[in-house]
Amino acid sequence: xxxDGLEDIPSIEDPSIKAMxxxxxxxxxxxxxxxxxxxxxxxxxxxxxxxxxxxxDESIHRLHEFALEEKRHGILxxxxxxxxxGTASAEAxxxxxxxxxxxxxxxEGILRNLLSICCLSETVAVAxxxxxxxxxxxxxxxxxxxxxxxxxxGHAHFGWRQLQQWLPDDPDLKNRLGxxxxxxxxxxxxxxxxxxxxxxxxxxxxxxxGLCSGKEARALFYAAVEGxxxxxxxxxxxxxxxxxxxxxxx
Numbered sequence: 482x483x484x485d486g487l488e489d490i491p492s493i494e495d496p497s498i499k500a501m502x503x504x505x506x507x508x509x510x511x512x513x514x515x516x517x518x519x520x521x522x523x524x525x526x527x528x529x530x531x532x533x534x535x536x537x538d539e540s541i542h543r544l545h546e547f548a549l550e551e552k553r554h555g556i557l558x559x560x561x562x563x564x565x566x567g568t569a570s571a572e573a574x575x576x577x578x579x580x581x582x583x584x585x586x587x588x589e590g591i592l593r594n595l596l597s598i599c600c601l602s603e604t605v606a607v608a609x610x611x612x613x614x615x616x617x618x619x620x621x622x623x624x625x626x627x628x629x630x631x632x633x634x635g636h637a638h639f640g641w642r643q644l645q646q647w648l649p650d651d652p653d654l655k656n657r658l659g660x661x662x663x664x665x666x667x668x669x670x671x672x673x674x675x676x677x678x679x680x681x682x683x684x685x686x687x688x689x690x691g692l693c694s695g696k697e698a699r700a701l702f703y704a705a706v707e708g709x710x711x712x713x714x715x716x717x718x719x720x721x722x723x724x725x726x727x728x729x730x731x
Contacts, residue, residue, distance in 0.1 A: 487560050509558040526590070527544060600637070612697075660724070667728040
């Protein structure tokens with residue numbers, strides 16, 4: 482019921498491709514549910530300081546909407562797992578408590594999370610999903626992935642737009658954000674590489690089910706960071722290139 486048409490997907494005859502498809506979409510399901518919780522926590526953080534920092538009700542409302550969108554993505558991915566004969570059940574992501582960054586001012590804490598969640602993670606997601614859907618033939622799965630990709634574009638765009646609005650012209654703050662990015666970039670790299678194993682080498686026919694080469698996806702990840710994220714942050718006066726070059730390993 483999550484997405485009309487999934488019940489008409491033909492079964493996968495090759496057992497290995499079927500298992501890879503179930504695993505891939507189950508992993509997406511878990512990640513999307515995790516992202517929903519992150520956006521909800523970020524919305525609460527922004528709401529807590531909304532009056533003090535003059536944050537708009539609209540921006541906070543958007544974050545709540547993003548949480549709902551990510552939850553829907555999780556439901557859709559789970560529906561794909563079920564459509565291919567799997568069970569849409571898994572342990573939730575084991576993630577640390579949402580960082581409130583109490584070592585920083587409220588504004589700096591919010592900017593740190595805006596960078597990590599939207600400008601980094603969501604921008605990478607846009608690039609990776611775009612490549613996956615580009616390789617898929619027209620059909621219900623591509624439509625579903627396109628819906629997810631469209632929402633992720635909105636999440637990333639929100640981050641870059643709000644960074645422009647919320648970031649003051651404060652060189653010291655920007656340098657401190659660069660220092661924070663050494664940690665954020667390290668966590669981003671660790672997370673993405675863990676989900677893009679080099680052992681993932683699906684056959685060409687796997688592309689129609691949303692499967693991708695781990696090696697190619699890793700190359701795209703680095704291209705997105707080095708060609709999109711770092712240069713854009715540099716334009717805001719944040720020393721992102723230095724941070725990327727000095728990223729820490731969690």
